[in-house]
Amino acid sequence: xxxxxxxxxxxxxxxxxxxxxxxxxxxxxxxxxxxxxxxxxxxxxxxxxxxxxxxxxxxxxxxxxxxxxxxxxxxxxxxxxxxxxxxxxxxxxxxxxxxxxxxxxxxxxxxxxxxxxxxxxxxxxxxxxxxxxxxxxxxxxxxxxxxxxxxxxxxxxxxxxxxxxxxxxxxxxxxxxxxxxxxxxxxxxxxxxxxxxxxxxxxxxxxxxxxxxxxxxxxxxxxxxxxxxxxxxxxxxxxxxxxxxxxxxxxxxxxxxxxxxxxxxxxxxxxxxxxxxxxxxxxxxxxxxxxxxxxxxxxxxxxxxxxxxxxxxxxxxxxxxxxxxxxxxxxxxxxxxxxxxxxxxxxxxxxxxxxxxxxxxxxxxxxx
Numbered sequence: 221x222x223x224x225x226x227x228x229x230x231x232x233x234x235x236x237x238x239x240x241x242x243x244x245x246x247x248x249x250x251x252x253x254x255x256x257x258x259x260x261x262x263x264x265x266x267x268x269x270x271x272x273x274x275x276x277x278x279x280x281x282x283x284x285x286x287x288x289x290x291x292x293x294x295x296x297x298x299x300x301x302x303x304x305x306x307x308x309x310x311x312x313x314x315x316x317x318x319x320x321x322x323x324x325x326x327x328x329x330x331x332x333x334x335x336x337x338x339x340x341x342x343x344x345x346x347x348x349x350x351x352x353x354x355x356x357x358x359x360x361x362x363x364x365x366x367x368x369x370x371x372x373x374x375x376x377x378x379x380x381x382x383x384x385x386x387x388x389x390x391x392x393x394x395x396x397x398x399x400x401x402x403x404x405x406x407x408x409x410x411x412x413x414x415x416x417x418x419x420x421x422x423x424x425x426x427x428x429x430x431x432x433x434x435x436x437x438x439x440x441x442x443x444x445x446x447x448x449x450x451x452x453x454x455x456x457x458x459x460x461x462x463x464x465x466x467x468x469x470x471x472x473x474x475x476x477x478x479x480x481x482x483x484x485x486x487x488x489x490x491x492x493x494x495x496x497x498x499x500x501x502x503x504x505x506x507x508x509x510x511x512x513x514x515x516x517x518x519x520x521x522x523x524x525x526x527x528x529x530x531x532x533x534x535x536x537x538x539x540x541x542x543x544x545x546x547x548x549x550x551x552x553x554x555x556x557x558x559x560x561x562x563x564x565x566x567x568x569x570x571x572x573x574x575x576x577x578x579x580x581x582x583x584x585x586x587x588x
Contacts, residue, residue, distance in 0.1 A: 241561070242307035247275045248564050249584065250314070255577055257318050257332040262287040264321035337462065344460050345372055348397040351454040352429060358509040361480060362434045363423070364450055366458060371427045375461050377492040379485035379557070380425075382460035384432070385417040386446045395455040404457070416442030419585075421484040422461070430458065435480045437532060464583055465489055465555055473552040476501040477542070477566060479532065480510060481585040482557030487512070489555065490520045500547055504538040504558070533559025533588050539566055553579060560584025 250258060251274045262273040262285050270287040277284075318334060349368035357363045385404050387394050394414055407415055418441065424431040434447035446454075465485070467474070474496040476486040483503060490499050491514060499520040504527055505511070511524050523545075525537045539562075554570060556563055560583075567582045 243277070243310060245560055245564055245584070245587075246307060246311055247277065248567065249560075250275055252567050252571075252577060253581055253583060254332070254334055256330070257334045258285060259287070260321045260325065260329045260332055261285065261314070261317045263329060264317075264324050333466070340462060344401070344462070346400045347373065347458045348395065348399065349430070349456050349458050351450050351452050351456065353452060354450055357433070357512065358480075358505075360436050360506050361483075361510060361512075362436055362447055362450075364432055364434055364447060366430045366432070366456060367428060368430075368458070369428065370425070370430060370458075373425075373461060375422060375425055376463055376465075377425075378465040378489050379421055379463050379555075380461040380488075381419045381421040381463065381485070382430075382432075382458045383417055384420050384443060385415055385457040385459065386443060387455060388414055388416055388442060388446075390454060393455075395457055399457050401459045404459075416446060418443040419462075421482075421488075423484040423488065433480075433484045464557075464581060466581070467493075467495060467553045467555070468578075470495055471551045471553045472497050473547075473550055474499045475547055475552055475554045477538070477554065477556035477558070477582065478502075479504045479538070479558035479562075479585075480506070481559075483510070483512070485557060486555075487514060491515050496553075500545075502538060502541055502545075504535075504541075506532075533562045533586075538562065539569060542566065542569065548573060548575065554582065555580070556582035557585045560587045 255272070255274065258275060259270060259273040262270050265285070266287070268287075268289055270289040273285055273287040275284070276286050315334075318332070321329070322335065347368050347370055349366040349370075351364055352367040353365040355363045383401070385395070385399075385401075392414070404415055404417055420432045420434065422430055423433050434444065434450075436444065436448055474490070474493065476490060476499065478486045478501075483505070486501060486503070490501065497519065501520060501522045502525065503510075503522065504525045506527050508524070508526065514520055514522070523541060525541050527535055527537065530537060538558075548570075554575065556566055563582045563584050567580070570580055570582070
């Protein structure tokens, strides 16, 4: 066992006290969904071929990477030597370690999921579009259709999602056909507050029209507020695509878990994926109005959990429903998306049931 201790500065202890939930969420997400990147960093730091690795926080408020390699034990200390102010700074630090590891290891270590995602984002394209239609399809979901030329948009018919950029002031015509993600990043860095952006999943795709579902709720951000008022003719830039669904090539049973934000992804996956023979879904939604029909496949068993008086992302109904079902049989794969901390509890439940990392990908689509 090799434990790499990254000595924290006083700043890190302050961050841990202030943002402990954020840091716990970051560590849990990386350990569950990006263990390959952690392992690459561990091999880079100690120069060994380790079998597995995970990030931990010690009782002394030190963050470390714990690696396993033939029961050999060693402790290697590193200094942050960074001016850490927020939990996001910690994430940036680890991304930097990933880049350093790749530069040193080269092709001696397989490409990680994070690196593949970064590569795909560099190949993403911006598409100018306008709202062509809007429709309320449930108590808290609004379907918005965007018209444009999407022939160059390469999707996988799974959880393909796009970054939607909209003007905060519809009276100001700041979006045009040459607008790009670089323009958006520049405006954000300059804090101009003229645009807003967020990721949304494609529900239906055509070369000239894209449909997306927007969840309407009381704590909507700038883009959620835009969606509530969106009407035909409103401008938007769509950038992407990206995706997270990457199951084994063949398995018997697909288990999908989501709240309303994950519904579009789960619907598309269950309707189009050919890798499984059986699909079981668990959807936590506000009420029966969200029980939207599937298209195509009839081998999908859907379980709808109504949130009722619970606030989104806070109740235990979804987790309790998973505990009540004996679904972990045979060759299965679990994919889940919803509120980040709620998904963290679900990941923990499956981990305690013996589910391996490669058998699931459960991620946060939003945070309270």
